[in-house]
Amino acid sequence: xxxxxATWRPTTVFGILLALCLLAYAAxxxxxxxxxxxxxxxGIGYYMYVHSLVIDGDLDFHNEYARLGWPTPxxxxxxxxPNHFAIGAGLLWAPFFxxxxxxxxxxxxxxxxxxxxxYGYLYQGAIAVGSILYGAAALLADVPYGKTLFAAHGVSxxxxxxxxxxxxxxxxxxxxxxxxxxxxxxxxxCLFG
Numbered sequence: 001x002x003x004x005x006a007t008w009r010p011t012t013v014f015g016i017l018l019a020l021c022l023l024a025y026a027a028x029x030x031x032x033x034x035x036x037x038x039x040x041x042x043g044i045g046y047y048m049y050v051h052s053l054v055i056d057g058d059l060d061f062h063n064e065y066a067r068l069g070w071p072t073p074x075x076x077x078x079x080x081x082p083n084h085f086a087i088g089a090g091l092l093w094a095p096f097f098x099x100x101x102x103x104x105x106x107x108x109x110x111x112x113x114x115x116x117x118x119y120g121y122l123y124q125g126a127i128a129v130g131s132i133l134y135g136a137a138a139l140l141a142d143v144p145y146g147k148t149l150f151a152a153h154g155v156s157x158x159x160x161x162x163x164x165x166x167x168x169x170x171x172x173x174x175x176x177x178x179x180x181x182x183x184x185x186x187x188x189x190c191l192f193g
Contacts, residue, residue: 011140014136014139014140017136018132018133018136021132021135021136022129022132025125025128025129025132029121029125035069037068037119037124038121038124038125038128039124039127039128042085044068044070045070045083045084045085046085046086046089046090046093047064047068047090047093047124047127048061048064048065048068048083048085048090049083049085049087049089049090049091050090050091050093050094050097050127051064051097051118051119051123052064053090053094054094054097054098054101054118055101055117055118059080059083060080060081061080061081061082061083062080062081065081067119068119092130092134093126093127093130093131095130096126096127096129096130097118097123097126097127097130099126100122100123100125100126100127101116101118101123103122104116104120104122104123
């Protein structure tokens with residue numbers, strides 16, 4: 001492999017960036033948070049959807065508000081609690097959450113002390129990895145924009161790698177639980193398109 005970055009293939013650059021994101025996230029998991037969760041901020045609102053759908057089989061958020069420590073809003077006329085966040089992130093996280101749930105159930109069946117209630121670090125970490133992978137796939141799909149816009153300069157992946165560097169995927173990997181990875185697909189289009 002040539003160690004001059006200007007000659008690296010886009011897949012090499014993205015593989016390195018993806019590995020850095022995943023390593024940074026994995027290294028931050030043991031860092032203490034006051035609430036004991038990996039998710040936080042808006043991510044809790046998005047997480048409520050996937051947890052309620054997969055674990056409870058409903059969209060009744062009473063137990064999610066109680067367990068995740070959010071103030072309980074006034075019930076709607078149906079008696080259910082509202083969730084003011086969009087369901088999209090929860091749906092996109094579903095495959096990662098379900099995989100974590102199946103793994104948790106298998107480990108628990110083997111006698112290991114693993115949470116199977118949908119709130120453990122395995123579940124939360126899985127959705128974070130999902131966000132990182134979605135963000136990486138979005139940026140990899142933007143390499144053709146870089147080739148078109150910067151071909152005269154002999155670069156294609158560098159502008160997209162710059163967007164990744166300046167995104168939340170590297171600079172704020174602890175906030176990856178929110179939708180930044182999903183919305184990342186539109187940043188290069190706005191900047192370069």
